[in-house]
Amino acid sequence: MKNNHVNTCIRKIAIPIFILAYSFYLPLFAHSPMGTLGISPPYEPIQQDYLIQGIVTDIDSPLPGVNILIKGTARGTLSDMEGAYGLRVSSTDTLVFSYVGYRTLTIAVHGLKKLDVILQSEATQLQEVEVNAGYYTVKDKERTGSISKINGKEIELQPIVSPLEALQGRMAGVEVIQQNGIPGSAPIIRIRGQNSLRSEGNYPLYIIDGVPIISTPVTGGSNMFSNGIDPLSSLNLANIESIEVLKDADATAIYGSRGANGVVLITTKKGKGYNRKTELEAHLYSGLGTVSNKMDLVNTQQYISIRKAALENDGREPNEIADYDLLLWNQNGYTDWQEVLFGGTSTISDFNVSASGGNSTTSFRLGGSFHNEGTVFPGDNGYQKVTGGLQLNHTSEDKRLNLDFTLNYGVDRIDVMANSSNLIRTAISLPPNAPHVYNEDGSLNWEDWTYSAWDNPLAAVLHRTSTDQGNSIIANLGLSIHLFKGLTFRTNMGYTNLQRDYKALLSKDQYSPEIREGANHIAVVTQRNRSSWILEPQLVYTKKIGKGTLDGLLGSTFQQNENKNLNVSGAGFVTESLMGDLSAAKAISVDNNDQIKYKYNAIFARLGYNFEHKYFINLTGRRDGSSRFGPNKRFANFWAIGGSWIFSEENFIKKHLPFLSFGKLRGSYGITGNDQIADYGYLDAYEATPGPNGLYPTQLTNPDYSWEENKKLEAAIELGFIEDRINLGLSWYRNRSSNQLVGFPLPTITGFSSVQANLPATVQNMGWEIELTSLNVNSNNFRWQTFFNLTVPNNKLLNFPNIDLTSYANTYRVGYPLNISLLYQYEGVDPETGLYRVMDVNEDGRYDYEDRTVIKNTGSRYFGGLNNNLTYKGLEFQFLLQFVKHEGYMNYMGLPGQKNTQTADFYKAWQNGNNPNIQKASETYNASIAHSLFFLSEQSLADASFIRLKTLGLSYALPEVPLQKIGLRSCKLFLQGQNLITLTGYNGFNVEFPGGNNIPALRTVTLGAQFNF
Template identity: 60%
Template sequence: MQNKHTIRDRCILLTLLFIFSIGTYSLFGNIKSVNFYELAGYQHRVKGTVTDSNGIPIPRVNVEIKGTSYGTFTDKEGYFYVDAAPTDVLILSYIGFKPLEVLVGNSEELSLILEEDVTNLEAVTVNAGYYTVKERERTGSIAKVTAEEIELQPVVSPLETLQGRMAGIEIIQGNAIPGNAPTVRIRGQNSLRTDGNYPLYIIDGVPIISTPIEGGSNMYIGGIDPLSSMNLSNIESIEVLKDADATSIYGSRGANGVVLITTKKANYNKKTEIETRWYSGLGKVSRKIDLLNTEQYIALRKAGLENDGREPNEITDYDLLLWDQNRYTDWQEVLFGGTSYINDFNISISGGNSTTSFRLGGSYHKEGIVFPGDNNYHKATVNLNLNHISKNEKLGINLSVNYGLDKSDVPATIINSFVSMALSLPPNAPELYNQDGSLHWEKWNLSGRNNPLAPILNRTSTDRGNNLVANIGVSYAIIPGIKVKLNGGYTNLSRRYKGLFSKNEYRPELRESREHSSIENHRERSSWVVEPQFLYDFTFGKGTIDGLVGLTFQENTSRNLRVDGNGFVSEALIGDLSAAAATNVINNKEIDYRYNAIFARLAYNYNEKYIVNLTGRRDGSSRFGTNKRFANFWAVGGAWIFSEEPFIENNLPFLSFGKFRGSYGTTGNDQIGDYGYLDAYEATDGPNGLYPTQLTNPDYSWEVNKKLEAAIELGFIQDRITMGVSWYRNRSSNQLVGFPLPSITGFLTVQANMPATVQNTGWEFVLSSLNLSSKNFRWKTFVNLTIPKSKLLDFPDIEESSYANTYRIGYPLNIRLLYQYDGLDSETGLHTVADINKDNTIDDINDHSVIKDMGRKYYGGITNNISFGNLDVNFLVEFVKQEATSLYFDPPGYASNQVIGVFQKWKNNSPDIQKVSGNYDAFSAHNLAMNSDYSISDASFIRLKTLSVKYNIANHLKKGLLSDCSIFIQAQNLFTFSNYANSLNIESPGNAVIPSLRTITLGCQVTF
């Protein structure tokens, strides 16, 4: 028994010793990570200042304790505070300066100077989505803007902040309605279908459905931007991935480029800070058209009657007989000349210790509408970012939550007709109000027209949105160089529109035949994504290998419900569907989309000179039939930093950096409707009946985009001047379009792949320079220029397709097919166009002989950043070369206003204007001319896009009271120079839509 106890006691003792050994190893094995001096209490607070060689403080310098992830940033005055031990080494890094390492020692205050290296690429990293990469070692094409360029702009969508700042990126704002989705094109249009050209949006690793969500009001021409509810002040950076090397790791989702949005987070060991920002200002329509005044208008109208040889009558010539001949109204000023008052407030609190950091913020934005009535756009946001790392730095957890809600009560009217009315109404049209403040109807009734304000004032419209984007990431370092990671994300975007329509919007004599009505539309999108990843990073001699392997599981659900109500018994009950005489469910759908993928990346870097990057992805999409759901996409990118070669260093001392890079690969596209491969049926009006609405085709598959790029990047005179030149070629084939069917089938088309190929090529140029740098003055310039070209390379049997009158092989996609203008007829004095096939009939199919490219020939921007002591001045000039059609106006002589140029040509007997007439022949000839090359003119423009002036007054306050206190003025679209006189919106010429607003805001920024 004693021996048994002895054995048991020994076992217990050995077990305790083993546990003690493990515990001891765990404790002392982590001393390097935890820092022995921290455990012993030997850390002390170190205060430091960081300046350049001229003594100018440098803000936002990254100060990190070597061997850890603990650190902070310098404030606006170059100050920082950090808790460190005497043996700790601080690493300082900042764009444009060489990294600096300094031993803390026993010093409590450090004065540090960074040596300039204007665009030191070693210190710059860019977000490539699933990984980050040093700028100097980047093999793909990635453009980037930072918080400083984004946060002060008084716009709603973060996409608008990119205008003119990036090569290869077109951002076109269709109209100035807050929240309206802009058109985004990254290196051109790849798909024949409009809905096949949206880029992929990713916020903190979570993919967002980029298709604009339907807006309840027709004023949202392009739909509502899914990013409009984001807080611009919470964005750290926006990166845009363009070529195959950068996008193919996203597979089909990256076919049209990827927009990565990274939100702000606090650093570890950062003292708690409160940052507030406020601005307020106003906006006006930035562009109007010079129209005729009453005297000029009446003269043209009377000339038309004289040429037609007839006397005026009250039916067609009410403007001459029933309306005041001396009255003048600028209808542009009345109908969209209002002032948009803008207010924005943002607050955030951030801080952290050695293992946990946090940032919590919120904002409120209010922006008025330039149309009559008290209509506004409101946006409120809240955001949270939490980061935690274990003391041994193996376990990392990060959480980001962004929530926004907005409300738009823009008028529920059709913007095209409303804006067109402002341009076409005769300048002597009647007054809008009676003396008692009620709407005036009498003189409008006599002309058979509606009072323009009636639709706005008798319609109530609200569109409310809620947008949640949440992400959590967990990573664990198994051993040095190997890490596992799990990303999970959830999004929910919902909008609820309610439009109330009173029959009082109609003329009094029409109201008896009308009804009060309403529309309710509920739209919702939700998605979740889970991405487990395995990451590795090893060094072998002079080479390093890093990469990752991962999986994607994603599901999207879209819901849409619309209910119309009609016949409300009174105006007070409009919107209460229980009080409607009839209700009608227009749409009630729920659609699911599932997407799975496996992806991998392998990068090899030899001696920091020769770099190869391989990426691949296998995608599966529920939008294709069972046999076509999976496809493979891949890319290879490479770079050679030739400036590191001895023969370059020895013979070209002025060349501080030089790199060749190139890539080739494929991405896919599944941006089509769901369930298109199935037969579809709908119920008939009668009982138990079905009728087919869609034919099955389980064999169509992915569009494929093959991307090729070559580029050179250079730096001169210690990188005081840097430049980059890129050439790209994208070929998108296997186009998903409607295949034409014989009419006997009962269907016009069926979804299918067509062997059509679209090619986009182009040159991109970027240049940055440090022009001047002294103790009190610094001036930097950044230039980007893009020269794009697109072409439909091939489309077999295009004549038999629905695109026969839209595209031409060998020409760009954004062409217009027009008649050939043949001048004025010598006998009638009216416009004529060429009858190409000589059949004495003018028609679209046979006589469209002129092909005009309506795309941008080139575009770009020039940014200047100037610092003078505490004063910062920044401005961006945007430029675009393009042609466009003139905005449509009725022919001169009709009861419709005209551009001033028409009157001037008439007075000067110009051969460029047809005979002034109000008859049908003149109308028909005018329409033919407006659809010919007669209507094409140069629509190029140069615009002062942004101008900001900022002054830091913290130096004038008591030291330590505030870390930052600045006042600023920010202006948008101040001046636009263009010879194109016949359009409101210079970005989208030829369309009767509101242009971007000219805004001026004043604000302040304070950090405690």
């Protein structure tokens, strides 16, 4: 096994080195005069004229009418309808390929008889780029809605697991928070803010190749995943063609209730056009990852000085029972517990391969990938993913019938600690002079820990193991039939299935030997299954009317989701080796076994009119029916209107503003809904009594509660300057979500704590979005592009009548954002007691929510990103800076003076108790209460703003002509970095999710190569 591992490592290292050496070797003889190096070229030049042939394409299809000239002459030709060309050349000629809207390509012949080329589009976002609007596609310059897009090229080589992580810093209005650095962990995504009072009511709609999947994270496994496992984690990132995010009413209303919080459209790659020979693509990379930030904590001597000061202040002498850290533990010993518990290095490797091709009527793409990633924790933990994908497209010879089939399959496995979320907390609180974790013989050290309040921290790591394995399938079949001129029938049929099997083995060896005998080996097995199907028949109509074009769409949706959850635990295994078999347990309990079905039906329509390619109007409507509501409120209507005017096409603009190459005004208004609530909440519910033949009610019926409504308004202007070398987009939006679906609290006399109901509360999200792109330099050899986006959100609870009578009285305040903290007013250190003091506002001698009068916004004030792409010949350099302005909680540190560590900044300010603004070190009850109140006051918040070098990429494309002689169309070497540098004044652990006990995003560096055969 070790030899195989060594051989694998050698191959991983040797292949990139060989290619890199080859890339430097080829130019020496390919471009040097004959005989200068004493090396013959790898081909024999053909001096006489001969015929060279090939095919010219863009990324997806052949390009007819491409102008192909012999450089320096007037001789040339044009490509035909299939992109093919033929031209008589000599071996010393150079061909120039040019086409309107595409970058000119110059290639030396060098004796080649066949030369296929791919032209890259020059189109900017305000030209001919098409974006996916869900049920239809539209040119970016003609869209009436707010849609942001990133291409697969920006995603495929990033060493990440979730495609949502690739959106960070790249899209205005889209905030993605990676609160956990464990691979597979679900990030938090908010599209234009939080609309619902319920955290589970704010997930956007995910659609993959036309098939919606359940967007809520998968929970029920290890609590190391604080937000659950990402349902998109099993996707192959290298198979993604593009990700579009729909934001405003015009873009989302056609999805009705499902689009209330925005829509994320993921499109996978397809075969590259027809009449193409089979092409093979492959890339591989490997690298390392470490935790991107650790806290600066006190050393042993600083810790001991704080502890001794506490004893002196409390007026007592140390004893071995209470002060073992001062009398029994090594006073000169030091351990960096962050390094021990999560200071490891994660190894990352990824391999991806795909083949594509086709004939005159059919194209295909078949691919697969393998991703392996370790963790930074001790033990044998890691993440593995294997994916496969198939895409087939067939068009009949008469072009009337089209079939499109897509299949994506993924299997992933996560091995992490089970129920050990306090591991991070232990690492930043355990005293630095705590005993070693291992004995000299390599066994766990328990003897030096038995008399302390701490357990050996590695016991929980090594003896609480878990495996979470997922299987995901997403399949879609699209059928399109051209009935007659202007009218097409199409249908979309999709199926998804996600199953996750979790097994946790909790050995009693995690406990110290003194209590181990009375403990049990415990096994927990959880099975979670999500499946869904969808059928969407549609009629599409297009007709030219006068100087404009009318587009119509009429369709319906039939969808059903089914969730199954089973949780079983066993205890009393005779030996640890039997824990994997529940039948060997002395006691088995079924903690949860439920099956939930959700049905959704709808009819939808769209009508768009384009007049002279200057004036656009788009009307959408949808009537939804959801099984989550009672019979009285099961259906609801949603609609939107959007319009735009390309005013730069007006003659007076062209005459008086010649520098303005593009100008568009657009706006939209509409209503979307939200049904993201628990199923069957409108029904009466009962449970069996402990005794026989009895039932007692657990849920009250309410057949009249109905949909949340989100009214969306937007106005925007888009400008292009200097032939679209500079593009500016400015958007203002206002979303108001009302009729909030919550559990309405009831008096205890009713026997129920709450009933599902609509509260007359309105949440408003208002803000500005700025998007700026510029083509700074565009020469034959050098190209520099810049992309900038900025979002300034403003979230507010607009109104909430009688909020004081609800359970939300201690959570929200009318007129303030939802992301607020209600805190005590800090009054400094009491000079008499030396303890922190906060204000008792009502002077009743108690501290409760009536005294929490300080309101702090912990949401983002603004966020965005700055991306630069620079290319010079075959060299490309790219970097993305992400920035966020927000406040957050400091990491909670224990009472100074107790047996827990402190930050180095605290010690610097404390300096042996001489700072009157720092509470004295003490272990007393009063000191503990004062310290807790301090961390519930305004002093617990800090500026957690940051600027992060999110991604950095460097790649080199080897010269194409020599590669083609050895069967390679292209080869690129690349170096990729993630989360390399973070600039911040925040001294906590995770600046992205301040105050949380989760490891931050990993800092990773990968090296790889990409091949095209």
